[in-house]
Amino acid sequence: MHKFKIIILYFAKYLGFFSIARKITSRGLRILCYHGFSLDDEHLFRPKLFMTQVLFERRLAKISEMGFAVISLDKAVHMIESKTDFSNSVVLTIDDGWEGVGKIAWPLLKQYGFDWTLYLTTYYAEKQTQVMNIAIQYLCWKTSKKEIDLSLFAEIFKHKNEFQGLKSISILEKELQKIGTMFSTSEERQNFLSIVASAFGLNQDDIEKKRLFYLLDMATIKKMHNDGVDIELHTHRHSIGGEDKNKLNLEIAENKKSIQKVCDHKLKHFCYPSGLYTQKHLGWLEELGVVSATTCRPGLNYHTTRLLELGRFLDGENISDIEFEAELSGFSELLRKLK
Ligand SMILES: [Zn+2]
Numbered sequence: 001m002h003k004f005k006i007i008i009l010y011f012a013k014y015l016g017f018f019s020i021a022r023k024i025t026s027r028g029l030r031i032l033c034y035h036g037f038s039l040d041d042e043h044l045f046r047p048k049l050f051m052t053q054v055l056f057e058r059r060l061a062k063i064s065e066m067g068f069a070v071i072s073l074d075k076a077v078h079m080i081e082s083k084t085d086f087s088n089s090v091v092l093t094i095d096d097g098w099e100g101v102g103k104i105a106w107p108l109l110k111q112y113g114f115d116w117t118l119y120l121t122t123y124y125a126e127k128q129t130q131v132m133n134i135a136i137q138y139l140c141w142k143t144s145k146k147e148i149d150l151s152l153f154a155e156i157f158k159h160k161n162e163f164q165g166l167k168s169i170s171i172l173e174k175e176l177q178k179i180g181t182m183f184s185t186s187e188e189r190q191n192f193l194s195i196v197a198s199a200f201g202l203n204q205d206d207i208e209k210k211r212l213f214y215l216l217d218m219a220t221i222k223k224m225h226n227d228g229v230d231i232e233l234h235t236h237r238h239s240i241g242g243e244d245k246n247k248l249n250l251e252i253a254e255n256k257k258s259i260q261k262v263c264d265h266k267l268k269h270f271c272y273p274s275g276l277y278t279q280k281h282l283g284w285l286e287e288l289g290v291v292s293a294t295t296c297r298p299g300l301n302y303h304t305t306r307l308l309e310l311g312r313f314l315d316g317e318n319i320s321d322i323e324f325e326a327e328l329s330g331f332s333e334l335l336r337k338l339k
Pocket of ligand 1 (some may be wrong): 238
């Protein structure tokens with residue numbers, strides 16, 4: 001099915017439909033979303049979450065080649081509010097704040113002179129331990145073992161009699177995720193990951209050294225801010241807190257407090273963690289002084305688009321060049337509208 005779609009897109013491009021779509025949709029603001037960047041083989045592990053340097057550079061070159069103006073999120077929001085013409089504009093956003101953003105995306109964006117926004121989730125940025133659930137997933141993906149002898153986990157599983165003998169990785173992963181949440185200090189967490197890695201025949205020190213599943217530290221965030229990067233809100237624990245207003249208030253307050261330790265601008269743009277929200281959240285965010293919020297829903301933005309429900313295209317290693325171009329040209333948007 002995917003191959004079929006790619007062939008159709010190539011035909012559409014060469015028949016001139018991309019150019020027509022571009023003309024029809026030129027008034028629609030394109031907002032692109034990125035996450036992490038691959039420091040080793042993470043793009044093979046989670047292609048939607050981690051992108052290679054080579055591909056990201058190709059994306060920036062394409063945006064430039066297609067003649068789009070890359071404008072800052074703040075400017076775009078002002079232009080939507082004041083109904084100013086923002087034809088042929090693109091906004092670049094990066095979510096979470098993974099280590100690779102500093103090493104790979106930042107220098108490239110600087111080289112192209114593109115403005116961009118980083119929606120930072122602060123819990124792991126402050127804690128400076130690996131993002132636990134992703135690190136566990138990675139170990140389970142990376143190991144060549146199909147089954148693990150549970151006696152290797154004796155230390156972790158000591159009170160659980162059911163953990164004996166061999167267990168398949170896929171079943172074990174769920175258990176490990178549950179256990180992982182029980183450790184609160186960074187030392188306990190690192191120790192836990194080391195035990196899992198060595199049972200899986202992997203070298204945890206190596207993964208640690210490359211900082212594969214770390215978020216940027218706050219000192220780097222400060223440098224980015226001083227360099228003109230727009231740092232914005234993404235909650236403290238990467239959670240909107242369900243439909244609980246107090247939880248949302250706390251998440252935003254802690255996120256703000258943490259970012260404001262190193263940045264001195266007013267934080268007013270937000271990105272829904274995992275794209276989750278309900279209509280209730282819009283009013284609550286407004287009360288908190290949030291001016292704009294991006295979703296994970298693809299779609300172009302016009303003067304009539306609600307600022308707290310901005311559409312965004314999630315780019316990743318899983319998106320082919322032609323799909324990216326179809327999205328930028330507006331052809332994919334027209335197809336979505338037709339559907
Ligand atoms: Zn996120």
